[in-house]
Amino acid sequence: MARKYFGTDGIRGLTNVAPMTAEMAMKVGMAAGKHFQRGDHRHRVVIGKDTRLSGYMLESAMVAGFTSVGMDVVLLGPMPTPAVAMLTTSMRADIGVMISASHNPYSDNGIKLFGPDGYKLSDEDEAAIEALLASEVALAPAAEIGRARRVEDARGRYIHFAKSTFPDDLRLDGLKVVVDCANGAAYQVAPSALWELGAEVVAIGVEPNGKNINDQVGSTAPTTLQETVVASGAAIGIALDGDADRLIVVDETGAIVDGDQLMATIAGGWARQGRLAGGGVVATVMSNLGLERHLAAQGLGLVRTAVGDRYVLEKMRASGYNLGGEQSGHIILSDYATTGDGLVAALQVLAELQRAGAPASEVLHRFDPLPQLLKNVRFKGGQPLEAEAVKAAIAESEAELDGSGRLLIRKSGTEPLIRVMAEGEDRAQIERLVDRICDAVQKAAA
Known part of the structure; x- marks a missing residue:
């Protein structure tokens, strides 16, 4: 089943525009918290974030969501994504959250989720959380609402771990x-x-x-x-x-x-x-x-x-x-x-x-890379890769390469972009092929 919110790296989008709103962040906290409430122990979630202005808003919303279903929250503050994964396991948490849009500009943000083993969620877990997002999640009784606390030495724990490698x-x-x-x-x-x-x-x-x-x-x-x-x-x-x-x-x-x-x-x-x-x-x-x-x-x-x-x-x-x-x-x-x-x-x-x-x-320069060119074409909607003109441009380019290189055309999993990549022995040829396909995609996406 196609996922509605989760892309290749969690949920991501322009802040304060659906789905990257405080309301959605709270719902994700409720749904993910309910999904990972397994066993009879006191359940815990670890939350880290990067330095985006919107991180405060989304962090607070997720705290509300998780605590409302009875999960305790450990707040790490600004921490690298791998630190969140590491601390999820070392703190015996049921789930880890990183609030970040990675390399995107500050106006974007995202939610990455880790399971209790520190790994990103499986497709099955993401599908289950999406199903809960579409339903009414049962709230915890008043006496079982979760608590939140901030861990002040999280940075030191991660520095020690990194140095140990x-x-x-x-x-x-x-x-x-x-x-x-x-x-x-x-x-x-x-x-x-x-x-x-x-x-x-x-x-x-x-x-x-x-x-x-x-x-x-x-x-x-x-x-x-x-x-x-x-x-x-x-x-x-x-x-x-x-x-x-x-x-x-x-x-x-x-x-x-x-x-x-x-x-x-x-x-x-x-x-x-x-x-x-x-x-x-x-x-x-x-x-x-x-x-x-x-x-x-x-x-x-x-x-x-x-x-x-x-x-x-x-x-x-x-x-x-x-x-x-x-x-x-x-x-x-x-x-x-x-x-x-x-x-x-x-x-x-x-x-x-x-x-x-x-x-x-x-x-550090171990090999001479083959000429490779990647261009992105932004689109607003539809399926430009299904257009006959785009398919024809790709087929023509593949025929011209004739096995001497590679073409890779794909839709981004995190942004509304079509990525067009070509690789081969002749740089001029590669540039020509990429431009041909990008032109066809642009026209189809217009």
């Missing part, structure tokens, strides 16, 4: 690191963790005001990071997104290192140490063909999934892999975390850099 035999002393926290959820924890490990930290994107999250900073806008790395003479730059589950790196020359290169770096190091499970890496259909060829040259495999870190994780769990991720920088290290963790992934990259004793520009 860094190899015991290594230090970051003498390494100048620029960290861009996107004015988001990691604005306190990421610089602190790096400093405690010995790095000389230059922090940017650490002055959130409720409206500047992801605004010309962070993993989706790395220009400021690039400029700061070069100007400060840093060895490396680390960019997180608004909820810190995504990582992009900049080397000492200012060149960007994407998620594919980072997965190649970590995979190579773990394979040498005998730590890489499954004999390879799990990535999405968006990952560059160059990554696949690079891994194959080392006797390692690449398994592809649909776009979305939840699908990467599902494949990792089903097939015994411990490294997977997306080109966009969601990197899942299942030895440590149940979801993507930008800071933990960055620490593994820094470990490889320290072991190599060479500049980031030499260590």
Whole structure:
């Protein structure tokens, strides 16, 4: 059954416009709370958020929803998404909530839910919660209404956890690191963790005001990071997104290192140490063909999934892999975390850099990527991919590639966008094919 509210990463939308309203947040709290009231113990939910202005409103609404059905609430304040997942399990909570729209602008917000095991919800759980959203949820008797409390040391708990994933035999002393926290959820924890490990930290994107999250900073806008790395003479730059589950790196020359290169770096190091499970890496259909060829040259495999870190994780769990991720920088290290963790992934990259004793520009660019181009076409409604003109443009482009590259055209799971990607040996050809398909989609969506 098609889900009405849940996309590929929870519920997301423009704040104060359905479904991202305080009323909906309260209803989600009631429905999710009722769904996860299993067993006869006192039930608990952990709630974190990023730094968006609307986070206060949605947090309060969700507290009302959860407590109204008898769940106790633990409030973490601004915390990375992976910290919420980790603290959900360590605090023995029945459910975890992250209020965030990730890399989107401040005007958007979202609700991500985690089960008691710290993993994002299954399709079945989301369907059950949606069914409850459409019904009258029974409220708790007056004596059984839940309580809410704020945990003041949540940041310290996550910093300790993140540092524990860094190899015991290594230090970051003498390494100048620029960290861009996107004015988001990691604005306190990421610089602190790096400093405690010995790095000389230059922090940017650490002055959130409720409206500047992801605004010309962070993993989706790395220009400021690039400029700061070069100007400060840093060895490396680390960019997180608004909820810190995504990582992009900049080397000492200012060149960007994407998620594919980072997965190649970590995979190579773990394979040498005998730590890489499954004999390879799990990535999405968006990952560059160059990554696949690079891994194959080392006797390692690449398994592809649909776009979305939840699908990467599902494949990792089903097939015994411990490294997977997306080109966009969601990197899942299942030895440590149940979801993507930008800071933990960055620490593994820094470990490889320290072991190599060479500049980031030499260590982190592991393969030459094939020309790849992705463009987004916004649409207001309908099914533009079903238009005959769009189908014809796609078929014509596939025929022109004739097996020498790839096309990937899909609807975004979080925004009203059609994403058009092409990859191949000839950049000019790739640009022409993408423009052809985008033009057809635009006309169909008009």
